[in-house]
Amino acid sequence: MFFGKNPNPSSGRQYAVSLAAIATVALACYPVAGVIGYRSVALLLLFALSLLSLRMSLYPMMAAAMVSALVWNFFFIPPQFTFQIHSVEDGLMFAMYFIVALLNGVFSARIRRAEELARQKEERANAAKLYDTLFNSLSHELRTPIASILGASDNLLTHNRLSEEIKQNLYVEIGASGERLNRLVDNLLNMSRLDSGFIQPKLDWCDLGELIFTVTRGLEKELQHHRIVVDLPDDLPLFKLDFGLMEQVLTNILHNASLYTPAGGEINIKSYFAENQCFVKIKDSGPGIPAGEIPHVFEKFYRSKNAQTGGLGLGLSIAKGFVEAHGSTICVENAAQGGAVFTLRIPTEVLSVQMPKDE
Amino acid sequence: MHNPTILIIDDEPPIRKLLEITLQANDFKTVMATTAKEGLTLAAMHPPDLILLDLGLPDDDGQNVLAQLREWYTNPVIILSVRSSEEDIVRALDHGANDYLVKPFRTGELVARIRSALRLSQGAAHVPVQAFGNLSVDLAARTVRKNGEMVKLTATEFSLLKLLVRNEGKVLTHAFILREIWGPGYTQHPEYPRVFIGQLRKKIEDNPNQPSLILTESGVGYRFVGVGN
Numbered sequence: 001m002f003f004g005k006n007p008n009p010s011s012g013r014q015y016a017v018s019l020a021a022i023a024t025v026a027l028a029c030y031p032v033a034g035v036i037g038y039r040s041v042a043l044l045l046l047f048a049l050s051l052l053s054l055r056m057s058l059y060p061m062m063a064a065a066m067v068s069a070l071v072w073n074f075f076f077i078p079p080q081f082t083f084q085i086h087s088v089e090d091g092l093m094f095a096m097y098f099i100v101a102l103l104n105g106v107f108s109a110r111i112r113r114a115e116e117l118a119r120q121k122e123e124r125a126n127a128a129k130l131y132d133t134l135f136n137s138l139s140h141e142l143r144t145p146i147a148s149i150l151g152a153s154d155n156l157l158t159h160n161r162l163s164e165e166i167k168q169n170l171y172v173e174i175g176a177s178g179e180r181l182n183r184l185v186d187n188l189l190n191m192s193r194l195d196s197g198f199i200q201p202k203l204d205w206c207d208l209g210e211l212i213f214t215v216t217r218g219l220e221k222e223l224q225h226h227r228i229v230v231d232l233p234d235d236l237p238l239f240k241l242d243f244g245l246m247e248q249v250l251t252n253i254l255h256n257a258s259l260y261t262p263a264g265g266e267i268n269i270k271s272y273f274a275e276n277q278c279f280v281k282i283k284d285s286g287p288g289i290p291a292g293e294i295p296h297v298f299e300k301f302y303r304s305k306n307a308q309t310g311g312l313g314l315g316l317s318i319a320k321g322f323v324e325a326h327g328s329t330i331c332v333e334n335a336a337q338g339g340a341v342f343t344l345r346i347p348t349e350v351l352s353v354q355m356p357k358d359e
Numbered sequence: 360m361h362n363p364t365i366l367i368i369d370d371e372p373p374i375r376k377l378l379e380i381t382l383q384a385n386d387f388k389t390v391m392a393t394t395a396k397e398g399l400t401l402a403a404m405h406p407p408d409l410i411l412l413d414l415g416l417p418d419d420d421g422q423n424v425l426a427q428l429r430e431w432y433t434n435p436v437i438i439l440s441v442r443s444s445e446e447d448i449v450r451a452l453d454h455g456a457n458d459y460l461v462k463p464f465r466t467g468e469l470v471a472r473i474r475s476a477l478r479l480s481q482g483a484a485h486v487p488v489q490a491f492g493n494l495s496v497d498l499a500a501r502t503v504r505k506n507g508e509m510v511k512l513t514a515t516e517f518s519l520l521k522l523l524v525r526n527e528g529k530v531l532t533h534a535f536i537l538r539e540i541w542g543p544g545y546t547q548h549p550e551y552p553r554v555f556i557g558q559l560r561k562k563i564e565d566n567p568n569q570p571s572l573i574l575t576e577s578g579v580g581y582r583f584v585g586v587g588n
Contacts, residue, residue, distance in 0.1 A: 182463055202578075204533075205550040207557055209568045210575045230568060238550055244445055244578045351550050 061105025260286030475528025
């Protein structure tokens with residue numbers, strides 16, 4: 001394909017560019033017309049028109065064809081500086097020049113139109129495919145917990161001879177499904193919050209130990225089979241952060257870590273202050289991220305090929321969105337000893353914990 | 360012993376149903392209102408022991424209802440709210456709400472919050488010596504012991520602990536703590552509550568990084584829970 005996504009500059013500019021191109025070729029040819037012959041000038045002008053037709057739309061091309069024919073006639077075909085043509089040969093050349101130039105414009109425009117249609121069709125097909133994938137995974141994610149809630153409550157209502165143990169399992173199942181739906185809805189709401197672009201971080205002094213504890217407490221159930229190691233220096237200052245946003249970011253990263261770290265494995269959370277930034281590093285002891293997938297893990301709806309669990313592929317992309325709304329950055333790499341390490345860098349004001357004057 | 364009456368102001372039938380079942384199962388009497396207007400009328404006719412107020416009502420903002428209630432009603436009001444509206448929650452707490460719950464909430468949590476709000480409003484927390492696990496606080500003698508050993512607190516730390524203990528189970532906003540301990544002039548030091556809570560945790564918690572007495576309410580403030588939360 002010859003042109004980029006937007007082959008048509010605005011039409012006023014197209015006319016100007018065409019005229020300028022014709023004038024340039026004509027001026028360049030004028031002093032040497034005697035040497036190369038005025039008929040070669042026609043070929044040079046046609047060549048310029050062919051180049052123009054790669055980018056111009058139909059009407060500017062037709063105008064260019066007409067103007068260049070007239071320019072050739074007036075300045076080059078003898079008698080010069082008149083629109084008269086004396087020889088039959090020149091008359092034929094002039095007519096053919098005009099027709100070829102016009103056809104040139106018409107055919108280029110057609111080709112371009114066909115290419116444009118093909119591109120749109122392809123885009124539509126891609127969008128439809130993405131939509132299908134999304135729709136399937138969303139309806140699966142929503143329906144699974146709903147099905148289990150309905151199934152469990154049906155059983156409880158219709159079979160009055162269920163053992164206590166089975167009943168208990170069904171109650172637990174209803175609760176777990178409710179939690180799963182709740183997390184899904186939270187993620188969808190957060191995603192639309194991000195898409196709306198209305199996130200205004202509310203910065204306030206934060207104790208990072210407090211933040212990390214709040215997050216691990218919220219994920220108690222998900223992290224119950226893992227060893228959580230929190231590594232904070234004693235003199236870690238207070239940071240000016242949006243507690244709620246950072247809580248969501250760390251929750252999503254830790255939830256992700258819990259999915260990939262085998263039972264009994266360690267998840268390490270570390271924070272320190274350096275280069276005027278608050279660093280938070282979360283290292284899991286899972287299999288790490290396949291090299292080719294690293295650039296994609298933060299993409300919306302991206303699911304790892306190794307993902308063993310359900311999910312929409314929203315968690316990490318929300319984390320990244322919130323981190324960026326906070327003016328911070330997040331990246332991931334594989335640790336030398338295995339496992340993935342997520343690194344947050346948060347530029348922030350700090351307050352060293354010096355005691356205010358106390359009586 | 361009389362069973363406390365709770366007025367529920369919420370427009371969602373399934374939530375009302377859930378609240379009614381939960382509260383009746385825990386020996387509370389319930390009265391239902393589905394709109395702000397109905398809620399205010401019912402509260403005025405038979406003042407309940409506690410009000411559960413949803414912030415998103417069809418006919419008026421729950422914040423207005425709270426403001427109107429607080430002109431005369433002194434019993435506890437607990438706010439029910441949807442997620443991600445910390446500002447609304449803080450605003451309600453700073454305008455007279457006693458506590459809040461975010462929907463969806465667990466019913467166990469709801470009952471615990473109601474009990475603690477009722478206990479506070481009946482003045483039960485003003486017993487001078489109180490024990491919370493291995494921590495005992497004597498508000499009259501101004502002494503604190505952990506595992507029987509005296510804990511040395513500065514005057515400000517003690518005032519803060521006293522404020523927390525007196526409001527056991529209730530969430531206290533950063534602004535409230537700042538105002539109560541340092542006075543209204545200290546609003547330019549929003550970091551003071553964090554700094555002093557951090558200090559206090561180091562002295563009274565078993566593990567200051569995993570507090571079990573002074574809990575953080577994300578984006579809102581702090582809550583002192585006695586034991587076994």
